[in-house]
Amino acid sequence: xxxxxxxxxxxxxxxxxxxxxxxxxxxxxxxxxxxxxxxxxxxxxxxxxxxxxxxxxxxxxxxxxxxxxxxxxxxxxxxxxxxxxxxxxxxxxxxxxxxxxxxxxxxxxxxxxxxxxxxxxxxxxxxxxxxxxxxxxxxxxxxxxxxxxxxxxxxxxxxxxxxxxxxxxxxxxxxxxxxxxxxxxxxxxxxxxxxxxxxxxxxxxxxxxxxxxxxxxxxxxxxxxxxxxxxxxxxxxxxxxxx
Numbered sequence: 218x219x220x221x222x223x224x225x226x227x228x229x230x231x232x233x234x235x236x237x238x239x240x241x242x243x244x245x246x247x248x249x250x251x252x253x254x255x256x257x258x259x260x261x262x263x264x265x266x267x268x269x270x271x272x273x274x275x276x277x278x279x280x281x282x283x284x285x286x287x288x289x290x291x292x293x294x295x296x297x298x299x300x301x302x303x304x305x306x307x308x309x310x311x312x313x314x315x316x317x318x319x320x321x322x323x324x325x326x327x328x329x330x331x332x333x334x335x336x337x338x339x340x341x342x343x344x345x346x347x348x349x350x351x352x353x354x355x356x357x358x359x360x361x362x363x364x365x366x367x368x369x370x371x372x373x374x375x376x377x378x379x380x381x382x383x384x385x386x387x388x389x390x391x392x393x394x395x396x397x398x399x400x401x402x403x404x405x406x407x408x409x410x411x412x413x414x415x416x417x418x419x420x421x422x423x424x425x426x427x428x429x430x431x432x433x434x435x436x437x438x439x440x441x442x443x444x445x446x447x448x449x450x451x452x453x454x455x456x457x458x459x460x
Contacts, residue, residue: 226252230270240269240279245288248301259289259299322400328448331397332441338382338390339424339440343433346384351429353380358421371405374398377421384428404451417446 226247228240247253259265259280266276280299283289287308289299342350354377361373375398382394420443427436 224252228265228268230268236269236271236275237279237282240271240276241282243269244279244283248288253301255301255303257301259301261298324404324448324452327397327400327404328444331401331444334390334393334397335378335381335440335444336437338385338394339428339436340433341385341387341390342381343428343431343436345386346428350380350384351425354384354425354428355422358418358425361418361421362415367405371402375402401451405454414450417443417450420446 226244228243228247244253244259253259260268262273262276262280266273269276280289280291283299284291287302290302291297291299357373357377357380361370361377364370364373375395378394378398379391382390420439424436424439424443427433427439
């Protein structure tokens with residue numbers, strides 16, 4: 218059974234041709250204020266339409282927009298209605314990927330973002346990584362050495378960085394890392410793309426040793442060197458593919 222809001226949200230009447238957008242803005246404002254929370258059920262359509270002073274069609278358009286955005290879910294049946302969704306990281310990830318596909322992200326921008334983010338992640342991982350995290354990183358690096366296929370090695374790399382982000386204990390880093398890995402994937406596809414050199418894979422073992430020793434400066438330096446070499450490797454392959 219969904220929890221009852223402690224304070225009833227108050228919505229203002231709307232007088233505009235873009236009524237559905239204003240409805241969305243007001244509902245988002247109530248979420249930001251904490252008046253509406255995950256699991257709360259919105260009032261019935263008839264009641265909401267009367268409070269907003271809009272047509273049922275405008276209200277339904279707003280509710281559909283909020284559902285697509287992942288903010289509410291519509292449940293059918295006697296006990297159904299519009300419920301506020303719980304946060305889902307996958308939706309944030311998809312939104313970031315859509316932004317990249319709609320825009321024009323350069324390899325240089327990607328590398329700069331990865332360097333800055335991994336500096337923070339590596340320092341936190343030095344403090345917080347468990348032995349299980351470190352063992353997983355070593356196992357992934359070992360598995361990468363056995364792979365010769367570009368796609369398989371990419372998947373190993375994405376998993377490696379995901380575990381490293383997990384080691385920070387902060388799930389937000391995991392979302393950012395997964396998004397950047399997905400962007401990188403755009404650059405490492407194609408039949409002529411060369412696999413990573415063994416020296417790049419060995420760098421991942423070195424990083425784990427620094428993490429285990431809790432040597433944050435050495436770990437950060439190793440990660441930066443590694444990412445810069447990956448950048449050169451990807452750039453070389455990208456130019457060859459265009460050439």
